[in-house]
Amino acid sequence: MQIYLPIAEVSANALTLLGIGGGVGLLSGMFGVGGGFLITPLLFFIGIPPAVAVATGVNQVVASSVSGVLAHLKRRTVDLRMGTVLLVGGLIGAALGIALFRYLSALGQIDLAVQLAYVVFLGIIGLLMLQEGLRAWYRASRPNAPRRRLHTHNWVHKMPFKMKFRVSGLYISVIPPIMVGILVGLLSAVMGVGGGFIMVPAMIYLLGMPTKVVIGTSLFQIIFVTAFTTVMHAVTSHSVDIILALFLILGGVVGAQVGTQVGLKLKAEQLRILLALVVLSVCSKIALDLLLRPDEFYSITIPGRH
Amino acid sequence: MARILAFLFLILGLLPAAGPARAGEIVGGLSQNRVSLTANFSGSEILIFGAIRHDGAAEEAAPFDVIIVIEGPRQPVAIWRKDRRLGIWMNVESVSMASVPSFYAVATTGPLSQILEPAEDAQYRISAAHAIRATQAVGNVDDPVLFTSALLRIRERAEQYQALDRWVYLDRDILFRANVRLPANLTEGAYTTRMYLVREGAVVHQFRTAIFVRKEGIERWLHQLAYDQPFLYGLLALLIALTAGWGASEAFRYLRH
16 A cells, blocks of 8 residues: 655555564564664665655654663663763754754765765674674583673773762763763764664673663663654754654554563573674665665755755 | 546537637647645546647648647756765766756657657757756756756656657547556646647647646645644654554553553
């Protein structure tokens, strides 16, 4: 069944949209990532204009995160204090990102910037997670191997403005979480993602947070940053398509609930390897588009519209 | 269909009485002159039909041909060329055109090059290559023609520009009709429809009408809200997202217990 999308001004198949939402929602529930990093490229592939894909992808992340964050709040696996610090950075980053997005759109380079950002971030994060996951799996299969320390003390612990994060059991400077927040907010606005795929590893490896509070806390930050970004995109570029979002959300919320249950049953290291493979495959698909000689050297854009 | 037939008989009845003798006249109509973009819009088929009035003297002259042109609302475009920089294919230069048709279809009774002189084509801007007015292209590039021909090529492939040769069915040199399919990704506005009566490569007479395309129902309401009250629209998008997310979470909890 074809659905006419009033803001994107194209028709799309309703089942395709529900499928994209559902599949990505499943991953979202399993891994605690918003899923925007899959939604946005998939929307490109089915012919949604990039600006609409980014802004609507962000709106979908709000919906897929709220069900997750409520589940985590009930299980008390959210560090509200850390979440708030990350959020302050996130809002600053999102505001900068919206400005950058408009500037790059005017230059005609927004597509390239978004694709490059995807390749770089997904590539780095995917490889790191794969390496870490494989190492953990190898260690788990040899029970007498030396245990890794809870967290290592690195440069993060030498910075000023220290703060106690009781839920995470940390006493660290607020500067690193704010910087992480800014980066994630920036990515949220430019790439149409929640930023979980970069925030989760940053919280584990950089801030040294315990894994059990990482997903809930990242979702808590994501929901506010994506809410802010949605409204900002709606106001500055009129590019949020509610009808498109509705179909993605309908599929997404169901997928997310199923995913949360599946995630509880899987082992953490298997989960990490699986997510790493998903991230790397999206990354290489986008990289190939940039590196291979295109069939058509010319493209048309309509200034002032998405 | 009955209405269309009634209309045809009406114009046939009127034609002999109309005005002083000319080389020939064309009168046309549309099966619908309004297209509504609603939630389930997936394109629309429009029947274009009409009649030709002959003057008695020219009865033995060459047969008539009919050309039907549908032109969508004009809009500005930027055409970008990709090149390889540091191993990456990226946009490097562009040409902008202030006003090109968002949709363009030319339906004819025969191949356009055979039924119409190039000079006439240029004068009436009939084929898409003339309709885009390639000379309006501005940009700091070596050869703007490459860009304007890319515009034609890309839009033809996307079926936004269509050349429908032998698409118009002409019956006994009097009645003609053609079915033109409007695609799903239409831009709002007036789609001017021109019908040309052609004889021996020259335009003899023309008739103009228009199809009005606009969003309707919830699509129209949302589109207007997005542009007139963007902040409210953003909040509405948020509200829907939060309600759906929370609602699903509650529903699943209820189901599990």
